[in-house]
Amino acid sequence: MSIAIWPPVSPEERRVKVAEALQREVDWITRETIDACRELKHGLDDCYALLAPIDPGSTLVMSTPRNERVKGTITRVGSRIVKGSLNLQFRTLPPQSIALSPSSHIHIHALDALHTNLTQAIDLLALDLARETPHDAPSLASTLTLISDSLAESIALLKGPPLNEPDPSWQTSSCPPHHFTPPLPPTISVHFALQESSIVLSLRALEPVDAPVHFGTKLGLAIGTVRRLEHDESDVVFRYRPSEVYVREKVRIESADPSLISLHSKLGYLSHMLSQMRSNLAVVMSAAGLDE
Numbered sequence: 001m002s003i004a005i006w007p008p009v010s011p012e013e014r015r016v017k018v019a020e021a022l023q024r025e026v027d028w029i030t031r032e033t034i035d036a037c038r039e040l041k042h043g044l045d046d047c048y049a050l051l052a053p054i055d056p057g058s059t060l061v062m063s064t065p066r067n068e069r070v071k072g073t074i075t076r077v078g079s080r081i082v083k084g085s086l087n088l089q090f091r092t093l094p095p096q097s098i099a100l101s102p103s104s105h106i107h108i109h110a111l112d113a114l115h116t117n118l119t120q121a122i123d124l125l126a127l128d129l130a131r132e133t134p135h136d137a138p139s140l141a142s143t144l145t146l147i148s149d150s151l152a153e154s155i156a157l158l159k160g161p162p163l164n165e166p167d168p169s170w171q172t173s174s175c176p177p178h179h180f181t182p183p184l185p186p187t188i189s190v191h192f193a194l195q196e197s198s199i200v201l202s203l204r205a206l207e208p209v210d211a212p213v214h215f216g217t218k219l220g221l222a223i224g225t226v227r228r229l230e231h232d233e234s235d236v237v238f239r240y241r242p243s244e245v246y247v248r249e250k251v252r253i254e255s256a257d258p259s260l261i262s263l264h265s266k267l268g269y270l271s272h273m274l275s276q277m278r279s280n281l282a283v284v285m286s287a288a289g290l291d292e
Helices: 011-050 109-130 137-159 215-223 258-287
Strands: 058-061 070-077 080-088 096-100 188-195 198-208 238-240 243-256
Touching: 011 109, 011 137, 011 258, 058 243, 070 198, 070 243, 109 137, 109 188, 137 188, 137 258, 243 258
Parallel strands: none
Antiparallel strands: 058 070, 070 080, 080 096, 188 198, 198 243, 238 243
């Protein structure tokens, strides 16, 4: 069985008709993708608003469960901690209270990077949407690839580093002592990070490697009347400003941030939506012999 075309057309004319049909398909999918880009931009604008530095921000409780080693609150506005007070009851240090200085703000580096990613993605979309029609499919595909990479990195920033791997960032990115009132002593490290859309506060009681050990402490450790505080950084030498220190005590507190949880959810949805847009565009471009 054969299929014949009537009236008959020459091979050259058929190639022209096929090319025209494929171009119409490309034009159509490009228009559909641009329409979807408008929805994508609205979604990214909503994400940007969740991270915007708008008062009063998010006030989060920073307290250890089941004990009072740490009690306090912090306030996040945008990518910065602008207010905070903590009462510390460490076993290896005297009790003390610290508060964030009103003139000093603490930047959470992951949120700064996330803000940059969202800004770049929105700017790229705005440029594409502002272009005159018809839009160029390969150029549009390249833009969507860049935005996809930006969203993937943003989601990874909110997720944070793997919990089963050590995070050495506290050695170089702990809060400067003068950001607090009274200023932090050299025996305390305060570090903020992101993990699973939560603000993570890590506090460490430090001791110089060359600090003398009291004879009573040595004897107590030997006979068991003094217990060593065990944690994952025990007996490891760290370099910190610029001394070598031991971490004698470590407290880690996670506080879920509702705005960041919502942001993570929205970014996940937009990433899935963008993946579908790119897939549809790639199929039609491939049929038309166009490279991304």
